[in-house]
Amino acid sequence: GNSVTQMEGPVTLSEEAFLTINCTYTATGYPSLFWYVQYPGEGLQLLLKATKADDKGSNKGFEATYRKETTSFHLEKGSVQVSDSAVYFCALRGSSASKIIFGSGTRLSIRP
Amino acid sequence: NAGVTQTPKFQVLKTGQSMTLQCAQDMNHEYMSWYRQDPGMGLRLIHYSVGAGITDQGEVPNGYNVSRSTTEDFPLRLLSAAPSQTSVYFCASRGEGAGNTEAFFGQGTRLTVV
Numbered sequence: 001g002n003s004v005t006q007m008e009g010p011v012t013l014s015e016e017a018f019l020t021i022n023c024t025y026t027a028t029g030y031p032s033l034f035w036y037v038q039y040p041g042e043g044l045q046l047l048l049k050a051t052k053a054d055d056k057g058s059n060k061g062f063e064a065t066y067r068k069e070t071t072s073f074h075l076e077k078g079s080v081q082v083s084d085s086a087v088y089f090c091a092l093r094g095s096s097a098s099k100i101i102f103g104s105g106t107r108l109s110i111r112p
Numbered sequence: 113n114a115g116v117t118q119t120p121k122f123q124v125l126k127t128g129q130s131m132t133l134q135c136a137q138d139m140n141h142e143y144m145s146w147y148r149q150d151p152g153m154g155l156r157l158i159h160y161s162v163g164a165g166i167t168d169q170g171e172v173p174n175g176y177n178v179s180r181s182t183t184e185d186f187p188l189r190l191l192s193a194a195p196s197q198t199s200v201y202f203c204a205s206r207g208e209g210a211g212n213t214e215a216f217f218g219q220g221t222r223l224t225v226v
């Protein structure tokens with residue numbers, strides 16, 4: 001079945017550091033891939049998405065590229081801010097599925 | 113536009129009590145689902161629905177019931193609460209069609225069973 005594996009946390013960085021959170025997936029066909037973010041005390045919000053191979057999703061300075069050859073969708077940001085502190089979830093929806101499958105989440109903390 | 117609304121935000125139950133977590137969406141979405149979030153385990157799917165009158169089990173359905181009598185509402189029932197059901201519960205909805213790939217989430221219900 002479909003599954004998502006993402007980098008375990010917590011991850012702690014200094015402000016303005018470069019961020020990478022790894023995500024790999026297992027799925028048949030051509031799934032849609034997502035990164036969701038959860039700020040403290042809130043629900044999940046969509047951060048970015050990509051629906052086909054080689055697509056790049058981007059939002060708020062974050063980027064992720066759908067790599068079918070490596071089955072990966074790594075999240076990157078060139079210069080993180082304290083306000084980026086949150087839990088980040090990689091997720092996928094199979095091409096013929098109604099369910100969205102989530103990774104275990106990565107907690108990110110940014111030091112001023 | 114309210115999106116996905118969950119009530120209550122917080123609840124404490126005694127073991128063996130029953131309760132219903134409410135979820136409503138005003139986006140006319142066909143797909144709705146319930147997840148639970150536990151530390152280190154991400155989000156696990158409890159039940160989901162692809163339309164009014166249709167429900168199915170997710171990864172961790174035991175101890176929970178759902179129904180979908182209208183498009184808007186998707187309540188989650190705990191018939192006899194257990195401490196293992198202490199968790200944060202999220203309801204999500206999504207529209208149909210190739211362009212509606214993302215899910216929209218409610219703010220969550222933090223449930224403690226003592």
